[in-house]
Amino acid sequence: MPRYLRLAGRALTRVWLFAALFAAWWVWSAGSKSLYFPPLSSILRTLWTQWVTGPARAELSSSLEHLLAGYVIAALAGVGFGALLWSLRYAREATSPYLYFLYVLPSPVLVPAAMSLFGIGFTMKVVIIAFAAVWPTLLNTLDGMRGVDSVKLDTSRALGLSRTRHVFEVVLPAALPQIVAGLRNSLQVAIILMVVSEWVASTDGIGYFIVTAQESFDYLGMWSGIIVLAVIGTVANLLFVAVENRVLHWHYGARAVEGAR
Amino acid sequence: MSAGTREQTATPVVSLRNVRKEYAGAAGRRVALADITFDVSRGEFLCVVGPSGAGKTTLLRCLAGLMPPTSGEALFEGAPLRSVPEGIGVVFQDYGRSLFPWLTVARNVDLPLRVRGMGRAARAARVAEVLASVGLADAGRQYPWQLSGGMQQRVAIARALAYRPDLLLMDEPFASVDAQTRFELEDLILRVRESFGVTVVFVTHDIDEAVYLADRIVVLSRSPGVVSEIVDITLPRPRDQIATKGEEAFARYREHLLGLVMTR
Numbered sequence: 001m002p003r004y005l006r007l008a009g010r011a012l013t014r015v016w017l018f019a020a021l022f023a024a025w026w027v028w029s030a031g032s033k034s035l036y037f038p039p040l041s042s043i044l045r046t047l048w049t050q051w052v053t054g055p056a057r058a059e060l061s062s063s064l065e066h067l068l069a070g071y072v073i074a075a076l077a078g079v080g081f082g083a084l085l086w087s088l089r090y091a092r093e094a095t096s097p098y099l100y101f102l103y104v105l106p107s108p109v110l111v112p113a114a115m116s117l118f119g120i121g122f123t124m125k126v127v128i129i130a131f132a133a134v135w136p137t138l139l140n141t142l143d144g145m146r147g148v149d150s151v152k153l154d155t156s157r158a159l160g161l162s163r164t165r166h167v168f169e170v171v172l173p174a175a176l177p178q179i180v181a182g183l184r185n186s187l188q189v190a191i192i193l194m195v196v197s198e199w200v201a202s203t204d205g206i207g208y209f210i211v212t213a214q215e216s217f218d219y220l221g222m223w224s225g226i227i228v229l230a231v232i233g234t235v236a237n238l239l240f241v242a243v244e245n246r247v248l249h250w251h252y253g254a255r256a257v258e259g260a261r
Numbered sequence: 262m263s264a265g266t267r268e269q270t271a272t273p274v275v276s277l278r279n280v281r282k283e284y285a286g287a288a289g290r291r292v293a294l295a296d297i298t299f300d301v302s303r304g305e306f307l308c309v310v311g312p313s314g315a316g317k318t319t320l321l322r323c324l325a326g327l328m329p330p331t332s333g334e335a336l337f338e339g340a341p342l343r344s345v346p347e348g349i350g351v352v353f354q355d356y357g358r359s360l361f362p363w364l365t366v367a368r369n370v371d372l373p374l375r376v377r378g379m380g381r382a383a384r385a386a387r388v389a390e391v392l393a394s395v396g397l398a399d400a401g402r403q404y405p406w407q408l409s410g411g412m413q414q415r416v417a418i419a420r421a422l423a424y425r426p427d428l429l430l431m432d433e434p435f436a437s438v439d440a441q442t443r444f445e446l447e448d449l450i451l452r453v454r455e456s457f458g459v460t461v462v463f464v465t466h467d468i469d470e471a472v473y474l475a476d477r478i479v480v481l482s483r484s485p486g487v488v489s490e491i492v493d494i495t496l497p498r499p500r501d502q503i504a505t506k507g508e509e510a511f512a513r514y515r516e517h518l519l520g521l522v523m524t525r
Contacts, residue, residue, distance in 0.1 A: 151358035154327055157344065158351035159373040159420070169372070173363045250363045254406035 038220050047224040056209055056221075060228065063194055063205040066122065067232075070129025071190040075183055078134045082141025082179075083167070092142070103139060107132030107189070108196045115201050125197040125205070133190040140182025144175030177251045180244055187240055191233055206232075272339055273300035274428050274460045275324060279333035282319050292485035293319040294330070299479055299488060301428075301462055306454060308471035309464045311481030312522055317464045320486065321432045324462060325351050338427070347377070350421030350459075354433040356413040360405040360420075367392070367401030370420045377424055391419040394453060411442035418450065422457055429454075431463045435470070444502050447474060451500065468522065472514045473500060480521045489521055 022040075029039045050056040085092045085099075111128055118124035148171050156170040172179075198207025206225055213221030245252070282294040293316040301307050311317050322328040323335050326342035326349065335342045337349065345351070353359040360369055367388050374384045392398055395415040405413050414434060421429060431450075435443045447470060454461055465471050471478050475494045482489040494514060496505055505511060 149358050151353055151355055152361070154322075155351070155353065155359045155361075157327060158325060158349070160345065160347060160376050160424075161372075162376070165376060170361065173361070176363070250404055250406075253404060254362045257406045 035217070036219055038223065042220055043223045043227065046220040047227060050221060050224055051228050056225075056228075059204055059206050059209045062122075063198065063207070064232070066125040066129060066197070066205065067190055067194045067236075069122075069126045070194070071133055071187060073126065073130040074133035074186050074190060075137055077130065078137025078182065078186060079141050079179060081134075082138040083145060083172070085138075085142050086145040086171075087167070099135075099139065103135040107193055108200075111197055111200045114197075120201045120203065125194070125202070128197045129190050129193045132193040133186040136185035136189060137179065137182040140185070141175065141179050144178030144182075145171050147178070148174040177248055180248060184240055184244070187236060188233075191229075191236065195229065273302050273336075274305075274338060275301040275462065276336040276339075277324070277333070278336070280320075280323055280330045280335055281332045282316070282323060282328070283331045294323070295485035295487045297333070297481075297486065297488055299491060301460060303427075303460055304458065306451075306461045306463065306474055306476045308475035308478045309462065309481065310466065310468060310471045310478055310518065310522060311486070312483050313466060315481040315483055316486030317466070317481060318432055320481070321430055321462070321464050325349060325430050327351075347424070348427040350424070350426035350429045352414070352417050352421050352429065352431040352434045354436050356405070356410065356417045356437070359417055360413060362404065362406050364404075365401065366397065366403055366405055366408070366416050369405060369416060370401075370423050373420065373424045387423055391423045392416075394422070394456065395419045395449060409442075411438045411446060414438060414446060415449070418453065422453065422459070425457065425459075427460060429459045429461045431461065433465055434463070436466070443470070448502065450474070451498075468515055468518045469506070472496070472511055472518065473502075473505060478518065480518060482521075492518065 026040045029037060030041070032039050051060060085095065107128065110131065114124050114128050114131075118127055152170060152174055156166050161170065194205070195207040195210075198205030199211040202208040206228055210222050210225035210229075213219070213225060277297050277299055280294055280297040281292070283290045283292050297320060309317055309320060319328070323330050323342070326335070326337065326345045329335075329343070337346050340346075361372070364372065370388045370391060371384055374387055379387070388401065389398070392401055395418055397412060397415050397419065400408060400412065400416070405416055408416070414437075418434070434450075435446050438446065450461070450463075451474065453459075461474075463471070463474060472494060478492045478494060479488055480490045480492065481487070492514065496508065496510055496514075
């Protein structure tokens with residue numbers, strides 16, 4: 001089979017279900033008179049007039065700003081503090097019970113506390129997103145770095161790597177697959193907290209838009225906001241996977257070879 | 262060989278003096294090495310054999326400076342081993358775990374040179390040279406996991422030789438490859454040792470391999486590890502897989518060593 005046909009075939013396997021569901025929704029909702037479930041065609045029209053050409057673009061960009069700022073802080077702090085705890089045995093043993101305590105605490109309950117500390121503006125949302133999203137990355141970084149194969153550690157010493165090189169050229173790369181898995185979880189948590197922080201108390205953002213629309217019986221607006229969120233989640237994930245495949249190509253390559261042997 | 266010229270040639274590369282190693286375990290202290298004393302002279306190919314559990318790997322880790330002995334002394338070129346000195350290269354059994362999968366073959370070999378602050382051009386030349394000496398001149402751009410097991414272990418050997426160590430320590434390096442590849446690698450290490458003039462300590466559980474490679478064999482007894490005998494191997498060099506292993510003397514060494522390893 002020629003290459004382009006195989007690629008087309010692979011694309012088709014991924015797309016057909018989406019196309020089928022989309023068509024089903026379209027047909028099923030076409031004549032809908034229900035206030036709560038408007039026709040898909042109307043939702044998409046609202047999506048266009050609100051989010052692409054209309055006023056909701058501002059909500060979209062402010063949400064993305066919250067998300068980006070919060071996630072970047074969470075990622076940097078997660079890897080940084082994870083690595084720090086890895087290197088400081090005493091601090092790790094002293095803090096580990098609290099780390100897991102904070103990790104299992106459902107972060108939305110911290111929104112009220114964050115509001116009273118930081119108000120309801122940009123800072124509060126970024127703090128909430130960063131605080132909630134830091135844990136998966138931090139704990140995965142710590143676990144990944146602690147779990148590096150002892151032969152690799154011995155090899156690093158035998159080759160004469162300094163402490164700094166040892167950390168940056170052996171331990172971190174070896175832990176990278178697990179760190180990246182943590183970063184991926186953190187991204188999902190960040191998106192959830194982006195919405196939650198916006199709908200509890202806010203004057204902007206997609207979450208705010210959805211709640212306001214729902215409260216004013218604008219179900220078209222509400223559905224369009226939900227679709228926008230789904231698109232953000234999908235695009236963020238696709239970007240993440242693209243970066244991951246580049247950074248971890250050696251990991252997947254080695255794993256594929258192992259599986260074949 | 263800078264360290265070598267400073268020392269008198271009579272100074273052994275390695276001296277072990279009453280080395281003892283105990284591990285603290287759940288069931289109390291476990292003795293891995295009870296009392297080990299021997300020297301390795303410059304240019305020598307020394308094999309260490311012994312049944313499993315005799316402490317072979319522990320001994321190698323003490324020799325490498327990866328682990329301090331509980332008591333006794335481990336000296337490298339006259340100085341006590343506290344960490345792995347610049348002049349020691351180590352090849353571990355499990356190449357899949359000791360090579361860095363995120364680096365290409367060339368960059369794996371390059372790493373110890375970069376660590377030692379060598380210039381870019383000198384490094385590139387050295388990497389090409391050692392890769393060629395293990396028969397992997399064209400593999401530099403590949404990743405280790407794209408190569409066969411035998412080729413991966415060649416990469417590990419090249420990496421350990423890249424910085425021209427005085428002493429090469431090998432921990433059962435050919436235990437995870439098939440027999441054919443093992444013979445090739447045995448001959449490779451003899452050639453490489455010749456061209457680099459490196460002293461080798463080679464741990465193995467394979468008696469045939471030890472007799473084929475060694476100038477001298479240290480036999481460890483069953484745990485707790487002590488040296489049960491040191492056997493001089495006077496088979497002529499260069500050695501040949503078929504001719505050497507067909508010699509009567511080879512069979513006698515083999516029988517003698519098997520007796521030592523099996524009974525004790």
